[in-house]
Amino acid sequence: MRIFGKALPPNAATLLGTNIVLLVICVPVLLTNHGWSTALDSASLASALRILVRLIAVGLFCQIVFYYHELYNLQVVRNFGEQLWRLLSAIGIAMLVLAGVYAMVPALSPGRDALLGLAPALIAVVVITRLVIVSGRRTRVGIIGPEASCDAVLKTIESCPEWNMELVRRYDADDVPSPEMASHLDRVIVCAEARQTPQLIERLTDLKMRGIRVETAARFYEETTGRVQVDEIRPEWFVFSSGFENGRCKRMVKRCFDLFAAGLMLIAAVPWMLLAVVVIIIEGKGPILFCQDRIGLHGKVFRILKFRTMVPAPADATPQWTASNDMRITRVGQLMRTFRIDELPQLLNVLRGEMSLVGPRPEQPYFCELLAENIPFYHQRHTIPPGLTGWAQVRYQYGATIEESKRKLEFDLFYVKHLSIWLDLAILFETLKVVLVGRGAK
Numbered sequence: 001m002r003i004f005g006k007a008l009p010p011n012a013a014t015l016l017g018t019n020i021v022l023l024v025i026c027v028p029v030l031l032t033n034h035g036w037s038t039a040l041d042s043a044s045l046a047s048a049l050r051i052l053v054r055l056i057a058v059g060l061f062c063q064i065v066f067y068y069h070e071l072y073n074l075q076v077v078r079n080f081g082e083q084l085w086r087l088l089s090a091i092g093i094a095m096l097v098l099a100g101v102y103a104m105v106p107a108l109s110p111g112r113d114a115l116l117g118l119a120p121a122l123i124a125v126v127v128i129t130r131l132v133i134v135s136g137r138r139t140r141v142g143i144i145g146p147e148a149s150c151d152a153v154l155k156t157i158e159s160c161p162e163w164n165m166e167l168v169r170r171y172d173a174d175d176v177p178s179p180e181m182a183s184h185l186d187r188v189i190v191c192a193e194a195r196q197t198p199q200l201i202e203r204l205t206d207l208k209m210r211g212i213r214v215e216t217a218a219r220f221y222e223e224t225t226g227r228v229q230v231d232e233i234r235p236e237w238f239v240f241s242s243g244f245e246n247g248r249c250k251r252m253v254k255r256c257f258d259l260f261a262a263g264l265m266l267i268a269a270v271p272w273m274l275l276a277v278v279v280i281i282i283e284g285k286g287p288i289l290f291c292q293d294r295i296g297l298h299g300k301v302f303r304i305l306k307f308r309t310m311v312p313a314p315a316d317a318t319p320q321w322t323a324s325n326d327m328r329i330t331r332v333g334q335l336m337r338t339f340r341i342d343e344l345p346q347l348l349n350v351l352r353g354e355m356s357l358v359g360p361r362p363e364q365p366y367f368c369e370l371l372a373e374n375i376p377f378y379h380q381r382h383t384i385p386p387g388l389t390g391w392a393q394v395r396y397q398y399g400a401t402i403e404e405s406k407r408k409l410e411f412d413l414f415y416v417k418h419l420s421i422w423l424d425l426a427i428l429f430e431t432l433k434v435v436l437v438g439r440g441a442k
Helices: 010-031 033-038 042-068 080-104 112-133 147-159 198-209 217-225 248-283 331-338 346-351 365-374 378-383 391-395 402-417 421-437
Strands: 139-144 165-171 187-190 213-216 289-295 301-307 356-358 387-389
Touching: 010 042, 010 112, 042 080, 042 112, 042 421, 080 112, 139 147, 147 165, 147 217, 187 198, 187 217, 198 213, 213 217, 217 402, 248 301, 248 331, 248 346, 248 356, 248 421, 289 365, 301 346, 346 387, 356 421, 365 378, 365 402, 378 402, 387 421, 391 402, 391 421
Parallel strands: 139 165, 139 187, 187 213, 356 387
Antiparallel strands: 289 301
């Protein structure tokens, strides 16, 4: 199942869908049932309808709070103590926010009785659905390929426990079981190094026709990790793989969305930008803005704008990645980097068409040349405009080595392949959570 272009583990998708149905539809309807049954005239029906709409709005708000508290992250859900703490915290925050809103605007409240019934309903739904859904049977997996490739797939299975999979057996290309012998399997993963013999293709066809899911390791990595495994793809994969659709209509929609959203964000960010200017001036140690050459769409160089967060480097200094606890970062700069305030001037880059709100992070020309020499397919990330935020930024840490940059490229290629306005919205939604908790900054 995909939500806004993101593949979700089956249990997580079921959990999310069940909670939406129960908390946004069923619980509001049940809590207003008395109002419907006792309504005698149109005024009473209208009152019951208003209460229902307000409870639906409360249910949607609670879903957002649960999401930001990682209550749909199955790795969190399977830890009872952490799940309980996050659940109580989420409900407490939701109730405090709602109490504040209703205190300021009493007309929005669905009523005391409805709210009193809502709290235990929230707890009951969240707890019961997680007990029932998360404890489901594991997906049984078979892997076909040489031992080294199978070990890589197994490592991914172990690093993605939210997909609830277990390895049943490894197979060579010559000993793939018949459908009768493989009835205990739910999924078969074929590594790129497996020998594609006619016998293997015939046996895999039989397995697929019997309802067993058969897929390549590249497809498996893409779905479970949200990234493209560079080592598992070939140049022709870009041509014959699904996705990578970046037609004129899609580009136009993305550009219109960038102009509209960036304009609104720039207006909303003015107070924070003025505050940043003041504190940078007070701290001194250099100019307010930091301008630097970056590589943009199709390798074109542009000047990126940021609030300065570091002590200015000498003009002839060799570029270097930012490290943890980098001594070049000022005290004010560290705070701005934590909450991404230093990135706000890049909204001007977006309005000028040099960047998009969502896309691969633009790199310096020096690092682009270095990484292109060491990482295959690196230049493919430049086939779309660079972004203020992106799939790699919300799913992975800051890349400060070639190996980390390779991992970020895998996320970037996933984004390029699945480019859509829905995925952009999901990334922006996730970015807000990253900013609020100050995660991933250096």
